[in-house]
Amino acid sequence: MTAPYTGPTLTTITPGIEANIARVRSLCHAEIMAVVKADGYGLGAEHVARAALNAGCTWLGTTDVAEASQLRRAGFSVPILAWLHPAGLDVETAEASDVDIAIGSLEHLIQALRRGRGKLRIHLHLDTGMTRGGLPAYDWHDAMHWAAASEKEKIFRVVGLMGHLPNADAAEPSANDAGLRSFDVAHKMARKAGLTFEVRHLASTSATLTDPRTHFELVRIGAGLVGIDPSGSTELNPAARLTCPVVHTRAVSEGSPVGYGGSGTTREAGFVSVLGLGYADGIPQLLDPEAYVMIDGRACRILGRVNMDQIVVETGEWAAAPGTEAIIIGPDPGEPTVQHWAQWGNTSAHRIITGLGQRLHRVASTKQEETI
Structure with a gap:
């Protein structure tokens, strides 16, 4: 019989994800795409997708066709859109797996019209102010007309029009004005070329929470699924719990140096404990001196500094017994959150949650206290 796992454990709290989608649904009437790229923001694409769909999402979004195909093999039947294509445009797999793909360049559009066999569904991806990805405005006319002609020839179907808003995190609707104007120009141009769309989508989490004008027929929720609102306007529910047992505990005197170079110093005589995880598991190496675990x-x-596989913590007069659970990230009041770690490590909450390492044992929970 296999012994229960007792190492560092990352739990995906599915009720937190469901509550976040419920919050989004209360603010908009559009359909909701759950963006589960980067393995569901580090919490498991299948776990996160299932919770999001249970809460009312009707689409899934991924980085590429390979990620989308994995979800298909896992049994997900809702529409799935892949829009970044870092390994190139995989038209054949997209058609075989019934995956929508975004077209963000004339090169990709040409590949789609040459290789499409009638089942491919595409979304025209516009650059609406990011200068990062998507069709630039000077290519819109050609892209619209080529796409319309190819649709008439039944090479593919054009089902979506999409873009990104560069300033939505400001939580000020006027910051989205330029992007909305650009999107409107493109939509009128597309209609003139003979294109119609099942869905238009421009808003990700921040715009969805702060600017109803951006909702259209579909919104994309990624960071918001796991409790991160980049706009800082809405309190969302944590969706992760990271725990680790105490490895060992020892007595120390006041002022004892800790770690490489004595980078830490005990504040009082008492005890310190070692936890068996570190920067190889996604914990920032350099932290604010007030960083803590529960x-x-x-x-x-x-x-001191976080080591590759170890963290040292000060427990004062109390000696923590080996095996005692330490809460590294938790959902309850007083427990360190993803946002705390981002602040302590001078980074972003996105980077903390997606950077949690693959060595961590991963489970899902339907209740705060019960894992499955």
Whole structure:
């Protein structure tokens, strides 16, 4: 019989994801795409997708066709859109797996019209201010007319028009004005070329939460699924719990140096404990001196630099027994959040959650206290 796993464990809290989608649904009447790229923002694409669909999402979004095909093989039947294509445009697999693909360049459009066999569904991806990806405005006319001609020849179907808003995180609707104007110009141009769309989508989490004008027929929720609102306007529910057992504990005197170069120093005589995870698991190596974990309801300060596989914490007069659970990231009041770690590590919440390493044991939970 296999012994239960007792190492660092990352739990996907599916009720948190469901609550976040419920919040989005209360703010808009559009359909919702759950964007589960980067393995569901680090929490498991299948876990996150299933929770999001249970909460009312009707689309899934991925980076590329390979990710989308994995979801198809896992049994997901809702529309799935792949829009970044880092390994190139895989038209054949997209058709075989019934995956929508975004077309963000004339080169990709040419590939689609040469290789499409009638089943391919495409979304025209416009650059509406990011200067990062999507069809630039000077290619819109040609792209619209080529796409319309190819649709008439039944090479593919044009089902979506999409873009991104560069300033939506400002939580100020006027910051989206230029992007909306650009999107409107493109939509009118497409209609003139003879194209109609099942869905238009421009808003990701921030715009969805702050600017109803951006909703159209579909909105894309990625970071918001896992409790991150880049706009800072809405309190969302945490969706992750990271725990690790104490490896060992030892007595120390006040002022004891800790770690390489003595980069940490104990504040008092008492005890320190070692936790068996580190920067190889996604914990920032350099942290604010006030960074802490929770052990038995106590906030225990992290001492010194985070090591590849170890963190040292100060527990004061209390000696934590080996095996005692430390909460690294938690959903409950007082527990460190993803946002805390981003602040302590001078980085973003997105980077913390997606950077949690593959060595972590991953489970899903339908209740705060129960994993499956």
